[in-house]
Amino acid sequence: FGDVLTEVYGYARTRKVIWAGFISMIFATVMGLFVIHMPADPEEPFNAVMQPALEVVFGNTGRIVVASIVAFWCGDFMNSYVMAKMKIWTEG
Known part of the structure; x- marks a missing residue:
């Protein structure tokens, strides 16, 4: 997709798309962390059971997302840069 x-x-528009994806990933991560830290409704027994499960599943999300964001950022920018330079070199 980035190559296309x-x-x-061009490279300038591709950078805007990369930054939009980067910001979207950060927003989704913040929303996920917000959901984890919200207290469960004590009147609903199902929520009290599910809250620890949510914390287990999403508890390590921060570290995983940081690594994903760094890889996404570096990989997409380098890919776009190389593609733009190849287009210039091949006069295409």
């Missing part, structure tokens, strides 16, 4: 964006729209 770079080829058709």
